[in-house]
Amino acid sequence: MGLSLTAHAKINLTLDVLSRRPDGYHEVEMIMQSIKLHDRLEFSPAVGEITLTSTGLPVPMGPDNLILRAARLLQQRAGVNHGAHIHLDKRIPVAAGLAGGSTDAAATLQGLNRLWQLELKQDQLMELARQLGADVSFCLTGGTAIARGIGEVLTPLAPAPRFGVILVKPPFGVSTARVYQGLDLNNLGHRPHTSAMVEALKQGDLDKVAYCLANVLESVTLNLYPELKEIKQQLMQAGCRGVLMSGSGPTVFGLTKDEKSAEQIAGKLNYPGYQVIATSMV
Ligand SMILES: C[C@@](CO)(OP(=O)(O)O)[C@H](O)COP(=O)(O)OP(=O)(O)OC[C@H]1O[C@@H](n2ccc(N)nc2=O)[C@H](O)[C@@H]1O
Numbered sequence: 001m002g003l004s005l006t007a008h009a010k011i012n013l014t015l016d017v018l019s020r021r022p023d024g025y026h027e028v029e030m031i032m033q034s035i036k037l038h039d040r041l042e043f044s045p046a047v048g049e050i051t052l053t054s055t056g057l058p059v060p061m062g063p064d065n066l067i068l069r070a071a072r073l074l075q076q077r078a079g080v081n082h083g084a085h086i087h088l089d090k091r092i093p094v095a096a097g098l099a100g101g102s103t104d105a106a107a108t109l110q111g112l113n114r115l116w117q118l119e120l121k122q123d124q125l126m127e128l129a130r131q132l133g134a135d136v137s138f139c140l141t142g143g144t145a146i147a148r149g150i151g152e153v154l155t156p157l158a159p160a161p162r163f164g165v166i167l168v169k170p171p172f173g174v175s176t177a178r179v180y181q182g183l184d185l186n187n188l189g190h191r192p193h194t195s196a197m198v199e200a201l202k203q204g205d206l207d208k209v210a211y212c213l214a215n216v217l218e219s220v221t222l223n224l225y226p227e228l229k230e231i232k233q234q235l236m237q238a239g240c241r242g243v244l245m246s247g248s249g250p251t252v253f254g255l256t257k258d259e260k261s262a263e264q265i266a267g268k269l270n271y272p273g274y275q276v277i278a279t280s281m282v
């Protein structure tokens with residue numbers, strides 16, 4: 001019997017960088033939020049091989065695809081050589097700052113753990129998630145959480161209100177590694193106040209949440225692509241209550257009171273060649 005899982009995208013409501021580690025990674029403190037936008041993965045039994053097909057948005061399908069990397073890692077960890085066929089329906093824009101690859105990897109760990117009846121526990125899957133990428137740990141649990149370390153040390157928060165989210169993704173991607181490399185730690189610009197955002201979320205106060213939005217990676221990506229500054233202004237003019245770049249970008253998101261108002265505002269936007277998506281926090 002096969003199974004089907006959803007793999008949700010994330011946005012960063014805050015993102016602060018605290019230091020650069022000797023291995024080149026960065027210590028961060030960020031508030032992560034799952035959104036309704038998701039990919040769908042279907043897992044079916046097969047003999048011998050692990051194969052992958054896809055529909056929806058184009059994504060590189062070679063051995064570096066995070067789905068195949070997650071599958072191979074799980075095989076090794078469990079000491080099995082079971083096969084599987086995995087089908088990905090890709091809806092999350094790629095190389096966008098929305099953790100599309102990371103969430104597919106997390107769903108693959110969960111899906112194959114069930115398909116192959118391995119019965120690995122959540123903490124064992126978390127250990128594998130850490131090896132696949134900094135954001136994969138959050139994607140395994142989802143919801144609302146503070147992420148520290150390089151992103152893998154998680155403190156869950158109470159579910160946030162289902163504010164509406166408009167995503168605007170330009171027709172190019174950015175390399176996360178390049179953005180972190182470009183960061184000047186002595187000149188991060190406007191830094192977030194994490195505890196103030198936690199309080200704003202607890203109160204469910206959209207205007208306070210909007211006021212607390214901050215992402216130091218904007219200091220790199222917004223300078224590389226000044227058009228992103230314009231998109232932020234235009235989203236505010238169109239009626240969003242707060243705007244920010246997600247992760248390393250280039251996706252910019254706007255917050256609204258609910259999904260319906262996100263749809264109304266998104267319907268008025270005109271960005272030829274861009275992906276504009278109305279969704280909400282989970
Ligand atoms: C910026 C964030 C914010 O949530 O998201 P995205 O923009 O990728 O969605 C994350 O920190 C990205 O996480 P993720 O994309 O999983 O990172 P990885 O694949 O592990 O790393 C890609 C590259 O980013 C850099 N990197 C990543 C995480 C981190 N804490 N410090 C880093 O310096 C490293 O150069 C690494 O080689």
Ligand SMILES: Nc1ncnc2c1ncn2[C@@H]1O[C@H](COP(=O)(O)OP(=O)(O)O)[C@@H](O)[C@H]1O
Nearest residue numbers: 060065066094095096097098099100101102104
């Ligand atoms: N299953 C996957 N879905 C999306 N991207 C993937 C996947 N596997 C590998 N990648 C690669 O991962 C890189 C980062 O993509 P993605 O995870 O969508 O963005 P981000 O890290 O900005 O959130 C891209 O270069 C993409 O080609």
